[in-house]
Amino acid sequence: MSGLVATLKRICLERDGRLGLAFTCLILVFALVGPLVSPDPNAIDIKARFAPPGVTHLLGTDNLGRDLMARTSVGTRYALTLAVMIVVISSVIGSLIGIVAGIAGGWVDRAVTAVFDIVNAFPPLILAFALIALYGKGSATFVLLVTVVFIPQFGRMARARAQTLRNLSFIEAERMLAVHPVTIVVRHYLPNVAGPIIVLASMNLPVVIAFEASLSFLGFGVQPPKSSLGTLIKDGFISINQSWWPTVAAALVLAIATLGATLLGEALRRVIDPKSAGVR
Amino acid sequence: MTDAISISNAQLRFGETAALDGVSLAIPQGTCFGIVGESGSGKTTLMRAVLGLQKLDQGEIRILGNPLVHSRAALKQRASFIQPIFQDPAASLSPRSRIRTLMNEVGTVLREPHAAMHERLRVILDRLGLPPGVIDKYPHEISGGQARRVAIARALLMKPSILIADEPTAGLDVSVQGDLLNLLQDIRRSDSITLVVISHNLAIVRLIAENAVVMRAGKVVEGGEVGSLFKSPREAYTRELLAAWPGVTQSGVSG
Numbered sequence: 001m002s003g004l005v006a007t008l009k010r011i012c013l014e015r016d017g018r019l020g021l022a023f024t025c026l027i028l029v030f031a032l033v034g035p036l037v038s039p040d041p042n043a044i045d046i047k048a049r050f051a052p053p054g055v056t057h058l059l060g061t062d063n064l065g066r067d068l069m070a071r072t073s074v075g076t077r078y079a080l081t082l083a084v085m086i087v088v089i090s091s092v093i094g095s096l097i098g099i100v101a102g103i104a105g106g107w108v109d110r111a112v113t114a115v116f117d118i119v120n121a122f123p124p125l126i127l128a129f130a131l132i133a134l135y136g137k138g139s140a141t142f143v144l145l146v147t148v149v150f151i152p153q154f155g156r157m158a159r160a161r162a163q164t165l166r167n168l169s170f171i172e173a174e175r176m177l178a179v180h181p182v183t184i185v186v187r188h189y190l191p192n193v194a195g196p197i198i199v200l201a202s203m204n205l206p207v208v209i210a211f212e213a214s215l216s217f218l219g220f221g222v223q224p225p226k227s228s229l230g231t232l233i234k235d236g237f238i239s240i241n242q243s244w245w246p247t248v249a250a251a252l253v254l255a256i257a258t259l260g261a262t263l264l265g266e267a268l269r270r271v272i273d274p275k276s277a278g279v280r
Numbered sequence: 281m282t283d284a285i286s287i288s289n290a291q292l293r294f295g296e297t298a299a300l301d302g303v304s305l306a307i308p309q310g311t312c313f314g315i316v317g318e319s320g321s322g323k324t325t326l327m328r329a330v331l332g333l334q335k336l337d338q339g340e341i342r343i344l345g346n347p348l349v350h351s352r353a354a355l356k357q358r359a360s361f362i363q364p365i366f367q368d369p370a371a372s373l374s375p376r377s378r379i380r381t382l383m384n385e386v387g388t389v390l391r392e393p394h395a396a397m398h399e400r401l402r403v404i405l406d407r408l409g410l411p412p413g414v415i416d417k418y419p420h421e422i423s424g425g426q427a428r429r430v431a432i433a434r435a436l437l438m439k440p441s442i443l444i445a446d447e448p449t450a451g452l453d454v455s456v457q458g459d460l461l462n463l464l465q466d467i468r469r470s471d472s473i474t475l476v477v478i479s480h481n482l483a484i485v486r487l488i489a490e491n492a493v494v495m496r497a498g499k500v501v502e503g504g505e506v507g508s509l510f511k512s513p514r515e516a517y518t519r520e521l522l523a524a525w526p527g528v529t530q531s532g533v534s535g
Contacts, residue, residue: 169372172333173431177438178359179385181352187385191376 010271017267023260030253031080034073041070042225050243060245062235071227072249076257078228082143083208090147091201094154099189101155102162103181112159116152124149124211132220142221146208157200161193195272203265206258213254229254282345284309284442284474285330290339292325292498299325300336301498307491309344309441312468312475314485314492314506316521322498323478324367327444330476331364343442359389363440367447369431373419379430380415386437397437404433408463425456429463436467443468444476449484461488482521486510494518 011017035041045065053060059068101112119127124146131145165171165188174184209229215221216230224231229250236246285307292300299322307313315323328334330341332348332355341348343362348354366372373382387397405412408429419427428448435443448464449457465488468475479485485492486506493503494517502515513519 169366169368170374173364173366173372173434174374174385175333175355176331176359176364177386177434178352178356178389180388183385183388187377187381188374 007268007271011264011267014267014270016263017271020260020263020265020267023256024264027076027080027253027257027260030073031077035070035077038070038073039067041066041074041227043067050239052243053245053249059249060243062232062246063239063242068232068246068249071232072229072253075222075227075229075232075250076253078222078226079209079212079254079257082139082146082212083205086143086146086150086208087201087204089143090150090204091154091197093147094151095158095190095193095197096185097151098155098158098160099162099185099193102159103166103185103189105163105166109159112155116155119148119152125214128215128220137220137223139222142212142215146211150204150208153204154197154200157196158193161196162189165189165192199265199269199272202261202268205265206261209254209261210258229257281309283307283342284311284344285476286342287326287330288340290326290329290341291337292329292334293337298498300329300339303339303495303498303500305493305500305503307474307476309474310468310472311491312465312477312489314489315476315478315495316480316482316485316492317495318480318521320497321495323480323495324446325498326495327364327446327476327478330444331362332358356389360438361440362442362444363435363438365428365431365435365443365445365448367450370419370424370427372431373427373434375419378416378418379422382434383415383437386434390438401433401437404436407467408433409459424451425460428452428460432463432467436471440473442474442476444478446478447481448477448479449481457484464488482510494521 008021011021043066045061048057048061048065049063051057051061051065057067057069059072062068062071097112101109122130127149128145131148132141135141135144171184171188174188212221212228213230213233216228217234218230219234221230222228232250233247233254236243236248236250240247283306286305288304290300290303291298301322303322303326315326317323325334329336330343330348332350335350343358348358373379383401384394384397386392387394390397392400401415402412405414410426410429410433414422414426414430419430422430443464445464449460452460461484464475464477467473475488477485477489489506491504492506492509493500494509494513494515495501496517502509502513502518509518510522513522
């Protein structure tokens, strides 16, 4: 806990860190509290369609008279939940695969690296279309897809770190004591790989949020009547001649969320892993 | 009696460089054996090969008569009778684990009851002059001398019959060096341990070892009983090494 507080303090020492933290907190509050204080995001009120922002509807309404404040906050909550879920799953799986490849070396390492290369060879959107064609649209497909796309990033970092650790004296000392390999991985590799992985995870959060919005915008992500930032931007874009605020509201939230997470991730990297801070 | 360690024709290349070039030697049980040579002579590589951390290209290593095999089962068996003390003991302790956790791992490996292991640990720590509270610290919270003793304590917990110490006094001040060497000698004598000391410091080997070999460019250039080896070296390289250590005279250690 003291480590977390110390990290937050160090993040707050720099302007970008403070800005990232403020934006992230703002988005978190919006995602957590918004749905509680707003009306039903799916309630249709045709009489109130395209109502401009005001007292009754803080961010206005859409083409079916649905409250945009409610829909945007629900969409934000959905994006954040998916992003955290995907980043956690892909970082855990990627780290374990990477560590095993780094320790084992030989054909295991070559096979894992080849699979990582194959996954990375496809542009994420192309891979997304292929997986959606195979498994259909929906949240589960989306989670599977983005997790698969992100695993190699975490895997490569964990593999490189494990290769370095493998030859360090303390790992060799553990091996010489015949400590069980699983214990060595859990107790001695994972804690020493965690720092850079946490930094990478924090930097991937905004990427996943934007990716989810992109797929939903193209119609491959969240399906109606659920709302996501991507579908809100798309729906607003269709009727932009009648009302500009649905697009602007969702785009603004998306911009703040990704900007906040990016700035916070960069600040976290400078704090946790200062050596790599200058490497882009 | 079977030799503690016997090496025959050990060969290992790193690219074009011969790290070990036909090394053969035998280390009798219960003795202190020195391996000396300048940096890059292959001392540490030889130690790593004996520990099973480095595979040989050719040759054979036997530990207490058993051929060295690179398998998990063999490693587990080997761990109970041969233990290293690495050159940088602070780096040989996992930086994110408390020393207690590192010691408990030994108990798990030996399947020894927690209380019994901690009683043995208490005795070992006391013998090594370490305060009992040291086990609640992280490696970075203790001094270099303490880290070396902790590494020795951890190795001794495994109840080994062979200890391999790589540059055991590197980085320690002179008074601590003396204490540590005396300690290693005491342990060796009381526990009938075979002690292998790898060092570029001839004074240490002269002081502690009974037999020694001199290595150069991956080869053993000369070996034998320490007194005669240092008194009347046959090889020019050994004489050069001795000349480079003004504290080590041909009749003993001075200064």
